[in-house]
Amino acid sequence: MSPVAVLVVEDYADLRSAIAETLVRHHYACDTATNTEDAIVKLRERHYGAILLSPCLPIKDDPVMQFLATSQPEELPKVILMRDPSIDDEEDAGRSLLKPFNNEELFRKLAE
Numbered sequence: 204m205s206p207v208a209v210l211v212v213e214d215y216a217d218l219r220s221a222i223a224e225t226l227v228r229h230h231y232a233c234d235t236a237t238n239t240e241d242a243i244v245k246l247r248e249r250h251y252g253a254i255l256l257s258p259c260l261p262i263k264d265d266p267v268m269q270f271l272a273t274s275q276p277e278e279l280p281k282v283i284l285m286r287d288p289s290i291d292d293e294e295d296a297g298r299s300l301l302k303p304f305n306n307e308e309l310f311r312k313l314a315e
Contacts, residue, residue, distance in 0.1 A: 207252035208232040212242040225306055239266040251280040253313055283312045
């Protein structure tokens with residue numbers, strides 16, 4: 204069985220790199236994107252089982268979420284938002300990770 208492919212969309216290079224390295228060490232395939240435009244290009248090129256998304260905009264206006272809304276249901280990856288604790292958005296709380304998060308929280312969200 205091939206590893207689950209995860210796309211990490213994060214603008215902070217150190218965090219993006221640390222998450223990607225952790226995922227690879229735990230047998231996930233991982234690509235990274237620094238912004239939403241790069242993420243959409245990668246989403247067009249490959250199917251991902253999950254996206255770790257650090258939203259730059261309110262989630263309803265996020266270009267990645269808008270792109271996914273036009274995708275076929277069977278192609279939809281799990282979206283896990285990496286949120287700053289100062290952002291209070293109850294609607295997305297169930298599918299989000301508050302920064303900073305630990306590896307156990309990350310893997311639990313990926314397994315849900």
